[in-house]
Amino acid sequence: MSHAKGDRRERELVNRLDAAGFAVMRAPASGSATERELPDALAGDGETFYAIEAKSSSGNPIYLTGEEVEALVFFARNFGAKPRIGVRFDREDWYFFHPSDLHVTDGGNYRVKKETALESGTDFDELTGGSSRTRLDDYDR
Numbered sequence: 001m002s003h004a005k006g007d008r009r010e011r012e013l014v015n016r017l018d019a020a021g022f023a024v025m026r027a028p029a030s031g032s033a034t035e036r037e038l039p040d041a042l043a044g045d046g047e048t049f050y051a052i053e054a055k056s057s058s059g060n061p062i063y064l065t066g067e068e069v070e071a072l073v074f075f076a077r078n079f080g081a082k083p084r085i086g087v088r089f090d091r092e093d094w095y096f097f098h099p100s101d102l103h104v105t106d107g108g109n110y111r112v113k114k115e116t117a118l119e120s121g122t123d124f125d126e127l128t129g130g131s132s133r134t135r136l137d138d139y140d141r
Contacts, residue, residue, distance in 0.1 A: 053085050
């Protein structure tokens with residue numbers, strides 16, 4: 001994926017979070033602006049705060065390095081935000097994961113497949129409080 005496409009997707013996410021009532025800031029040139037790794041976006045609505053690492057793909061699995069995920073978790077913890085990995089595949093919406101919910105490869109990297117995002121990711125409305133997902137496992141038998 002091109003860097004321009006990634007930037008466009010990050011701006012799209014920021015604009016959608018803003019429209020959903022979140023105060024949101026995109027970290028300029030996150031990862032290269034400073035010696036410290038910064039999340040791609042910070043968002044909060046006065047009650048819930050997120051540090052988001054955003055990734056997009058045309059359909060191939062999305063990979064994140066262990067260092068990227070560790071830096072996100074470290075920043076989020078120190079900032080008082082919830083760490084989230086936001087993924088967007090072409091012709092699909094954004095889906096979000098807590099880092100601990102991602103598949104860890106044998107090499108220590110993290111992977112999200114499109115099928116996994118669609119099946120078990122938190123969708124945009126659920127992330128922003130516009131809806132909630134109820135699963136059969138939530139009910140006592």
